[in-house]
Amino acid sequence: MRPATLGLRFAILAAFAVFFAAPVLWLVLAPTKADHALVTSSPFSFGSFHQLALAWKHLNAFSDHIYRRWIGNSLYYALSATAITLAVGVPAGYGLAFGRFRGRKLILSSTLVVMIIPGAALVLPIFLELNAMHLLGRSLSVILPFAFFPFGVYLAYIYYSTALPPGLLDAARVDGCTEAQAFVRVALPLAKPIVALVFFFSFVADWNNFFLPLTVLADSSQYPIQVGLSDLLSSTPSFNPAQGGGGQSVNIFRPELALATLLAIVPVAIVFLLSQRALVRGLVGGAVKE
Amino acid sequence: MEAARKRGLHVPRGLPFVLPYLPFLVVFGLAPTAYALDLAFTNAGGGWAWFHNFVRTYNDYRFMPAFKHVLLYTSVWLATLVVLVVGLALLLHGRANRVSSTFRFVFYMPGALAGAAAVLVWLFMLDPVVSPGSFFLRHVLGATLFAQAIAPANLPYIFAMIAFWTGAGGWIVVMYGALNTIPHDLEEAARIDGAGPIAIALRLKLPLMRKWIAYMVILSFATGTQLFVEPQLVNQASLGLVPDTWSANQLAYQLAFRYADFNGAAAIAVDLLVIGLVGAVLIVTRTGLFRTDD
Secondary structure (H helix, E strand, O other): OOHHHHHHHHHHHHHHHHHHHHHHHHHHHHHHOOHHHHHHOOOOOOOOHHHHHHHHHHHHHOOOOHHHHHHHHHHHHHHHHHHHHHHHHHHHHHHHHHOEOOOHHHHHHHHHHHHHOOHHHHHHHHHHHHHHOOOOOOOHHHHHHHHOOHHHHHHHHHHHHHHOOHHHHHHHHHOOOOHHHHHHHHHOHHHHHHHHHHHHHHHHHHHHOOHHHHHHOOOHHHOOHHHHHHHHHHOOOOOOHHHHHHHHHHOOOHHHHHHHHHHHOHHHHHHHHHHHHHHHHHHHOOOOOO | OHHHHHHOOOOOEOHHHHOOHHHHHHHHHHHHHHHHHHHHOEOOOOOEOOOHHHHHHHOOOOHHHHHHHHHHHHHHHHHHHHHHHHHHHHHHOOOOHHHHHHHHHHHHHHHHOOHHHHHHHHHHHOOOOOOOOHHHHHHHOOOOOHHHHOOHHHHHHHHHHHHHHHHHHHHHHHHHHHHOOOOHHHHHHHHHOOOOHHHHHHHHHHHHHHHHHHHHHHHHHHHHHOOOHHHHHHHHHOOOOOOOOOOHHHHHHHHHHHOOOHHHHHHHHHHHHHHHHHHHHHHHHHHOOOOOOO
16 A cells, blocks of 8 residues: 555544544543643643542542442442343343244344334333332332343344354254253353453443433432432532532532543443453354354 | 254244343333333323324424434434444554554543543533633634533534544444454455455445444434433533423423423333334345345
8 A cells, every 4th residue: 555545544543543532531630630720731731649639539528428329339230230131131142043932033023123212212111110110219220121131132142143053052952962051051151252242231331321310219329420420510610600609618620520520430441441352252253263 | 954954943942041031121121112102192191192292292392403403413423423433444454453453442442431421521621711622612613611612503513523432432343343354365356356445445345344334323323312411411511501401302301200291201202212213224124234034
């Protein structure tokens, strides 16, 4: 390829890299500066660790340590729901890929339909259902709806139907494996990429969900961090000059808000770091090379 | 051979693997869908209401603006997503591996900041007082105040940008992965046959990505129309300059929880569903996404 073309390619990629990276870099640096320094100093300068500690002190003190609670709640909701999703969804995908039973097509197509229906559209009816089940305001009212993750089932279905040759299962059966044994000995060991993939999508979706917990939880001490952040936003004068007095009394200004945002994404960032390779391998690679 | 195998498969099997999933599918998937439909076509007393709820909400002065906002946002976002994700994946493919993986990582990382966190970051980015892009905001967009930067007319584009910023990287990684499944000899053969890089991209690489593009569009279209958290937070940050019924879903939420009008809210949810399904069907039939025979 000609050097000019290569240079142009690189320039385009680099410009997008700035667009993607600059806000992240700003967010990492912002909590190290005092509120006024955010306005006066260069946006990408580093303040001090002292300021960072101070910002954490303010954030932690906000509303009786509620910030740590929100993070804890988020971990609890997202991890429990994802565990259920995996335990239920991976075998279901396998069953749909290799099972032969009446209603298989029906289950598969309703999974597809529900998958295309965005979660938010069903929040209101789910709210009413949970109300009828007397679950509103309890952690189950978040965990159970989160645990239903048709996309995970569909991913497992695609994965098993493309990556696992039926011949392998037939061979296992010929060798005298029962259906359960064939699943445990042949399909589960191959499931690693799909488990990583479903874990990734489910955990991230649950962690970031805002609408459902906002609707079904009553008390702010039960909020996951995403809803908590919006609570925090309304008590800061950063974007809300009318909140000036409020900001003074709770000590939540821009650095604290930036720190709250930054810490809120740490678990997802870790999952992201760990999953990039698995994501590609799981989605487009197969266990069997042609 | 194929026929022989099919004949051997009369024994029902695999059902036990699917059974634990069924209650979830029914209770949190099918039942709420049915319930939403039921609510949308009945009145508060449970009587059949025909299309009354749809007409009533349609005539609400907030209905048209909300749907216009959402559709404008979704189309801007999808167009950007398809063009740029495919473009960037093609640009990345064929670069030296280390360069390409660094870029992919940089594009991908903002994905960790979805939802409320992404909105908060971009509220800072759009505030000319603290933003690193304040030169751009002041001199290109002419916004010297935060309120000007988030003026209602800008919002569909701003939300599209936020969604692109968080979501594009993941799709770029996926598309890049799909490109890597092209056997090397195939590309080599095309090159020997005299195909230039652009011809290879269009004739060889693009068809391979088709399935993933369609998939991306379907998922994004459906979630796009459901916009909620972004305008909700901007409403909080804008002192009510941006209404709390800016998007269709917000309007549904307000109807349900401020006016206890669950039937009206359900009608809007059904409107969104129909839009999402029609969109998905169009995409599926145009691209053959779920074709299983080849």
